[in-house]
Amino acid sequence: MYNTIRKHRIVSLCMVFVIIISLFCGCAKNTASSKIGTTNEVNDERPLTAEKTITDHMGRTVTIPENPEKILALQASIMESLFCIGITPVGKIDEYKIREEGIALPSVGSYTNVNIEAVYELHPDVIIGNTRYQSSILESLKATGATVIMVDPESIGEIPLIDSATYWGEVFRKTETAGQYTKYIKNIAGELKQRIKEETAIHRVVILQDGDTILAAQKTTSYGSILSLLGLENIVPDALPGSKDACLIPFDVETIIQEDPDMIFVIASSNDAEQNKAIIQKYKNDLKWQGLTAVKNNKIMTLPFKVKMGRSSAEEMLKTTAETILTVSGK
Secondary structure (H helix, E strand, O other): OHHHHHHHHHHHHHHHHHHHHHHHHHHHHHHHHHHHHHHHHHOOOOOOOOEEEEEOOOOOEEEEEOOOOOEEEOOHHHHHHHHHOOOOOOOEOOOOOOOHHHHOOOEOEEOOEEOHHHHHHHOOOEEEEEHHHHHHHHHHHHOOOOEEEEEOHHHOOOOHHHHHHHHHHHHOOOHHHHHHHHHHHHHHHHHHHHHHHHHOOOOEEEEEEOOOOOEEEOOOOHHHHHHHHOOOEEOOOOOOOOOOOOOEEEOOHHHHHHHOOOEEEEEOOOOOHHHHHHHHHHHHHOHHHHOOHHHHOOOEEEEOOOOOEOOEOHHHHHHHHHHHHHHHOOO
């Protein structure tokens, strides 16, 4: 009988223990649920995100979410920079002609004529605009509900062709990928630079756009970046009038004659070989240009049509330009 009573006591104690444990777990679960509910309520039922604040090139303070899923760039060069750091934009500008996956993206028009309705349809989290071309539609871009960053690609760094990737890598927390990309491009440029140094006598260059007014490429442009990366001096000085408003600025013939560059590139307006040849011949026939070293040495030529941000990658532009120089410029 003693054993029976003892057995009943043990069973009773076990049941009490189980009940206590159950009550404790239930309270703990309710407490945890209460904390989660409070968190959701504070954050409007959205997941917590760490935000980053930057100042754009219009002096605006912009807050960027940690992991925006839909980024739209309204400049071909910025689109390519995003691809280079592992971000696929949600849409494209029509001027973008580099990667197939970029060309296949839905269009929002051209950089000078953005289709706001098309932008709305993409529901972007972040829109990147160019201060030179889209500042006038800033309010319309903001009305989409996206975070809008306004930048001047030519003001991002001394060599915007690669500094752009570094800049956006920092903005979107892709610094490691950006670093790998810039190192890769610098290595390619370094090899080409060495070849140009060893195999040619080209040191000073100017890149021009033909027209009623001669325009020259500044240092802080994709064209200027190519010259810098290849170790060539751009004879166009910094901070000329209008340099903040356009990539190519008026440049007088007298200054070019005075600087007397080793090579003159004229930007091709198309792939029409005969048309490009005729443009170069026009310069050769002009008495004002005939005394230039570049003209006398037949070092005035067309810069291939694809050497432009939006048509070719940085690697392609560097290689194409270097190959053009090396082909016609043996010591």
